[in-house]
Amino acid sequence: MALPAWLESCRQWVLRPPGTTVQLRPLQEKVQRAAERRRELEQLGDAALNARARRSRADRDEVEFAAAARECARRALGLRPYDEQLTGALALAQGRVVQMATGEGKTVTAAIAAAALSADGPVHVLTVNDYLAGRDAQWMRPLYERLGVSVGWITELSTRQERREAYACDVTYVSVNEAGFDFLRDGLCTDLAHRVQQPLGAVIVDEADSILVDEARIPLVLAGATLTGQNLAQRMAELVRQLRHDEHYVLADENRVVHLTPEGAALLERALGGIHLYAAENLDVLTAVNLALHAEALLTRDVDYIVRDGRVELVDSFRGRVAQRRRWPDGLHAAVEAKESLTSTGGGTILATITLQAFVNQYSRVAGMTGTALPVGDQLLEFYGLEVVVLPPHRPRIRVDEPDRVYATSEQRDTAVLAQVATTHATGQPVLLATPSIAESEALGARLRDAGIDCTVLNAKNDAMEAAIIAEAGTLGAVIVSTQMTGRGVDIRLGGSDQHDHARVAATGGLYVIGVGRHDSSRVDDQLRGRSGRHGDPGRSVFFVSMQDDLITTFGPEKLPRLEPASDGRLDEPAALRAVADAQRIAEQVNLEIHRNTWRYHYLLEQHRATVAALREELLTGDRADRMMAQHRPADHARLVRAHGRDRVASAAQAIVLYHLDMAWADHLRDMGDLRESIHLHAFANLDPLDEFHRAAIPAFRQLIPDVELRSAETFAGLDLSDPDWTPADLGLERPSATWTYIVNDSPFGVDLERFFAGVIGLLRAGWQAA
Structure with a gap:
């Protein structure tokens, strides 16, 4: 059966290799010329080498600076950058997005590029969290000092004066959120002396695909704090708890939308004193009911959010960790707080807002680095005009990526996962087990302990210790249960952080990465795989998937092919693997269309803001x-x-x-x-x-x-x-006597947009099945 022309075009877009890549040869030739100066530079004293590096930086001599920076890094850090790292640094300095595999040395690469760019003005290195901003700035400081470059960093706890001093440096490390909030605060200053930032020049974005694509449409918000509507939200939460699924409300559009039934509306109207819920004068009450119903039926504790220290904290679905200072918009956050019987933190009056995409585009020159840029190359070009440079690994990758193992039910999947972990653990091979949610990580962790397998659960509830936990994930016999691994910023070295037991761990087969369920972005899965097999080390990876996973039930075929599972529930037929792959491709296409539509909405507001x-x-x-x-x-x-x-x-x-x-x-x-x-x-x-x-x-x-x-x-x-x-x-x-900052999970046009994309999902499903 032939597909409609527009649907076939959409299908071909999904299947074609994405991204606009830059040829490596011109960059590699410069690196080769820099390598020819090695012996000469190694014979220089420290003072002479530093002077040469600073002179070449001021003269914008790429080859000379690359050669001198390499030798400076060897003396300052004990690390001699590889050719691939120098190639990446040159590409960053030219305003590209560099794809480098996990463990290939992005931190040093970014430092050399930032030092080169700083010859033309201040440079920001945007990270995904405060920990990485502080760690990387302090780690690279000896190199920057040799290159004649000042460096500072900012965290959420930095004072105004500390921020001003850090931004005055040649290179500033700061999380993207903190930089954006400072931009908003500066935009409301009534005295120039109160500003902390310099004019925005060049920027290097770490985890570029995550920040520039996945989180691009997220608005940063500066608000004047107020408390409103808490009593109404609490009352609605109490009433909605009494409603029963399928009797008083129904879920629709892939369980993304919830509606009251006539019986549910009648019950609420009686409970509210006989009002007409849909009368114009009761619009505020109806809105509060819908928000409470959304919070009750569509948002799950320990999956979408956690409750910690008396606060509701959202979980970043891409990183599996708490998304700091993020809120749901338009009263939904207060509804969740009411659901959990917490004191409302208030919504406040929005004084200023900007999306991450619009904020990054304020910089005069943008570059980025990540392990998975190529799959979103088209979006980087479309939204930022950025091209991708794909660097080969320094050593060939020998990691074995096994085919997905698909099971009929989630229980059968988890049983198989536990058996695989037990078998692997018995050999001493370290295991990194990644789950889609906090609840699942804790449940699997408990089952592993019950089976006598000692493990560490790493998720949004203990993120302060994550760096130390991850650093030791490659030790003999280690079992780490985590949510997602995107943006963790710490390499997993075989034998532990000091690699003292590298040979023994390598002999077991290296780190074994086991993913429980596919993410709706293949890049997140690839980043998880990339934790294993760094620098030519051995390693393995596999994903266990069930036909009950959210990805399959939301984006998979409505009518799955008839499949006969084995006695343990495993589905070995190619059709099962195709269903998983097709569901992930559809999810990626839908997320792209949501990005485009939300940006169209925010684009007008951005013109107004400017x-x-x-x-x-x-x-x-x-x-x-x-x-x-x-x-x-x-x-x-x-x-x-x-x-x-x-x-x-x-x-x-x-x-x-x-x-x-x-x-x-x-x-x-x-x-x-x-x-x-x-x-x-x-x-x-x-x-x-x-x-x-x-x-x-x-x-x-x-x-x-x-x-x-x-x-x-x-x-x-x-x-x-x-x-x-x-x-x-x-x-x-x-x-306002006080202001506060937060991030919202934005969904312009609400239910209508969800309905539209539900229709798109249906058409795409039909297209895949017809093909």
């Missing part, structure tokens, strides 16, 4: 506010200047206009959030929600700046500067 930011910069650094008030209130302006002098009047005008601009922008963000929540209703009239969003948002923004000028002029008319201690608060212009 316009407001440019005006704000003009107000803060020039006399735009003073001129504005002189134009709108000439008599008042002239009177005040005669009485108090132009400088004082200009300062007051600046404070007034900045306040109204910031509040107008916060109001605009709130209105756009409300609009986004309701815009999906236009789909019922066969209108494109995105088009309708733009149709409403553009005129609203056009009115923003004229409104700011009008409000500022009205405030200026009542200005009295006779008090020498005058402050904007004297006119009621009070900013």
Whole structure:
């Protein structure tokens, strides 16, 4: 049966090799020329070598700098970078994304590239967490000092002064979230002296596929803290707990959407005093009900989130760890807190927001590195204009990647996993067992201990100790049970962190990576595999999958082929392997389309943000506010200047206009959030929600700046500067007394977008089956 043309095109997109790659030969030729200078540089004293490195950096001489940096690294760190690392450093300095396998030395590669880039201005190295920012900066400091480059780092606990000093360095290591939050805070400063960042120059993004693709659409938020709606959320949580699945509510669209049934609505209406739940005057109540129902039916503790120290903390599905300061948007987080009977942390008034994608694009030059860039090469090119350089490993990879083992049920899968771990452990071969959720990691860990197998469970609840745990995962007989391994940032060396037992562990076959269930991104699976077989070491990897896994039930064929499992539940037929592979490909395509659609929504807001930011910069650094008030209130302006002098009047005008601009922008963000929540209703009239969003948002923004000028002029008319201690608060212009930052898991257009992609999944399923 022939596929429709558009569906065949989609299928071919999924099957074709992705990515735009750069030829290695020109880079390798430069590295070869650098290698020819080895003997000459080794004979130089430290002072002469350092001077030569600094001179070549200032002269932007790539070959000379690569040669000198290599020798400096050998003396400073005891590590002589391989040709592959120098090739990667040159590629990063040219603004590429470098694909380097796990354990190939990305940290040194990035340091050499950052030092080269710093000749043109400050460089940020963006990491996935605070631990890596501090570790890498301190580890590379001796190399940077030889190269004449200052280095600093920032963590969540850094003070404003510490941040300012770190950003003043030539190279700054900082997590992407902290850098983004500092950018937002700087954007609301009313005094240039309070800013901490320098103008954004070059950036090197670690775990580039994770930050630039998987998390690209996540908005960073700066809010003024408030507490609202806690009682209503608690009341709805209590009522929703009484509802029964399939009687009072149903799940739809691949268990992504939950709806009340008529019986459920009637029960709630009676419990709420006989109200009409769907009447316009009860919109707030209906919203609270839907949020509570979503929290109860669709979000699972120890899978989607954990509760720790009295707080709900989201779990990053790609890393299997707590996503620091991340929240669900639009009241859902408060609904989950109510579900868990916790005190609400409040939603706050959003003062500023920017997506990670938009933030990274603020830098003048972007580069990145990761072990799995090629599969998302098209997206890196589409969203950032970045090309990929694929580096070969320093030593050939000899790891054995076994075919997936597919089972009929999750229980049969887990039984097989436990048997495999026991068999492997008996030989002394270390095992890294990766599970899809915290709950499963703890359950499998408990079953292993019951079987007499000592193991360490590494998940979102003990992430503070993860580096030490991972570093020893390659010791003889070790069994580590983890969630995902993306972004862990620590190599697993055979024989332990000091490799004292390397030969014995290698003789057992090296690290055995066992994945429990496939992730909806093949890159995450590949990164897990990459923990084994580093630097030519032996290793093995295999994935155990069940037809009950979420990936298969959500994205797999609706009607699975008739398969006859073996006595242990294993499905050996090629059709079972195809079903798993097809489900993963469909999941990747759906996630890409969600990325594109959410970026289309955020792109307009980003244009608005950039316009407001440019005006704000003009107000803060020039006399735009003073001129504005002189134009709108000439008599008042002239009177005040005669009485108090132009400088004082200009300062007051600046404070007034900045306040109204910031509040107008916060109001605009709130209105756009409300609009986004309701815009999906236009789909019922066969209108494109995105088009309708733009149709409403553009005129609203056009009115923003004229409104700011009008409000500022009205405030200026009542200005009295006779008090020498005058402050904007004297006119009621009070900013939030405290601000806080968080991240939201964004899902623009809510249910409607989910319905659309449910339809896409169905069409893709039909296409795979027809093919």
